[in-house]
């Protein structure tokens with residue numbers, strides 16, 4: 562099986578919530594630790610074995626093959642969902658907070674068509690937080706883990 566996209570973690574998490582199962586109960590049923598399931602659900606697909614992930618998917622009725630996009634299918638992402646990870650790229654606006662340089666990604670400038678590469682500098686676009694793997698939201702800082710997208 563190919564490396565899983567962090568999206569599958571969130572998809573399985575949402576499916577578990579919809580099913581009304583706690584992490585504790587589901588972990589016991591598929592034979593993994595609740596702590597590992599918790600980290601998996603935060604966007605770290607490597608925290609669970611392939612076997613356990615397949616059990617989870619089967620139990621929750623999630624289709625893994627449909628949920629793990631290949632790089633070629635990145636074009637299916639919505640325009641403006643990616644940001645440029647290059648701090649020197651003009652699409653990122655630098656500003657200072659308490660003497661620290663932060664960058665506010667301009668996702669519309671970097672990713673006007675939902676492509677793979679930054680429209681301004683050509684860098685490969687990021688669509689997930691480099692720190693925790695959560696899908697990128699508007700703003701300079703990940704709303705999931707609190708880390709800036711670009712350092």
Ligand SMILES: [Zn+2]
Nearest residue numbers: 645650679682
């Ligand atoms: Zn760029």
Ligand SMILES: [Zn+2]
Nearest residue numbers: 690693703706
């Ligand atoms: Zn994050």
